[in-house]
Amino acid sequence: MRKCMETYSSIHVKEGTVNQLLCPYCGGMVLPGILKSLLGNIKFERWESLLLQRTLESMSDIVYCPRCESACLEDGDHHAQCTKCFFSFCSLCRQRRHVGLACPPPELTLEILMERQVSSQLNEDQTRRVQDKINEILSLKMVLVDSKQCPSCKIGIFKTAGCNKMVCKCGQLFCYNCGKAIKGYDHFREGCNLFPRETIQTRARAMAEPPPVVIVTVDHPCPICMQMNVKLTTDNYMFCSTCHNHYCYLCQKSVRDCFKHFGLHGCQRYTEE
Known part of the structure; x- marks a missing residue:
């Protein structure tokens, strides 16, 4: 348990997210004395410095x-x-x-x-x-x-993908569309869209139009009678309608036991071609 808390605390200090370093059980702030024993002197000093910096950044008159x-x-x-x-x-x-x-x-x-x-x-x-x-x-x-500026610490933030609900390193939630500070998802029920309109339209088109199925036909001779057989799917287990031979499309050998031939150490049953 102590090892987990040490790792948990060290990650937040390393990433600079000290405002989110809370007790995983009660959600309250971890006491400084306990943190010092978990982090050690050097990491604890960085925690104090970051906490002071985040506190100052959250104050509107600083x-x-x-x-x-x-x-x-x-x-x-x-x-x-x-x-x-x-x-x-x-x-x-x-x-x-x-x-x-x-x-x-x-x-x-x-x-x-x-x-x-x-x-x-x-x-x-x-x-x-x-x-x-x-x-x-x-x-x-x-x-x-x-970019859009965080309404709290004014740092510029880029959004490469995802929704418009942004979380700054200072812990402030804000809408990427209008730049206003928010608390949850209520903002997106009343005004701005959670996802950009282009993303919504693209997803709607993708759901309405299923991808086309491409079937590639391959003519292949039977290794026994040389009769041409057509391979329509990705299945390499072939059957010759002329001599009733079952064979493998990959190695061209006759197959008596399908499960043994297409096993862990044998040929692959399905391949993309």
């Missing part, structure tokens, strides 16, 4: 400083000030605080950064930070083209 990545409190106007490096910034565009002004579009920010990049006045560290910011904007633009 944002991260674009300079030092420290957690900061956001006010009602989407402004925040880092308590570590004291940088005051806008939580929407992650640029310097701009009271009363709209956020600059990503294209304008990208243009300014690229102009700053070619400036010879930047030192090595400043050049690296500008390049990191350019890569971040370009990556974000590419991600947002084909």
Whole structure:
């Protein structure tokens, strides 16, 4: 039992799904003292770090400083000030605080950064930070083209197949179609479809139209009288209507006992051709 709990706990810590690390019997949270004895010091420290990170991500007024990545409190106007490096910034565009002004579009920010990049006045560290910011904007633009953001932690998620009920790594359930946070399947009874309309139509056509049956005919001579016999199915057990010989289509030998010839160590009874 202890070994199972160790494996169960280690998998959740390794995958980062610490919010789902619950007691398999009562569904409650496992006590930290018990977890530490199951995981050991290193894995337990990772569990504590991940749990703190997931807790901060679930809080709607927590944002991260674009300079030092420290957690900061956001006010009602989407402004925040880092308590570590004291940088005051806008939580929407992650640029310097701009009271009363709209956020600059990503294209304008990208243009300014690229102009700053070619400036010879930047030192090595400043050049690296500008390049990191350019890569971040370009990556974000590419991600947002084909992905949907989690309504809780804002991470971009791709859906390659399946239904529109998505589960983010932070534990948030949301609809991939409209992007709204959900709790179960009630959302799909009232508004959005659980499966994309194209998937529903494809499945309906597949159920309405059974696949065609392809029959391949093969002319084959009997090994005794050389009379041509027609093989219509995948069955290799042949019968000659002329000399009444039973034989194998694969090895062309006469077959007296079908079960012995087409056995584990003999020829294969059915083959696709």
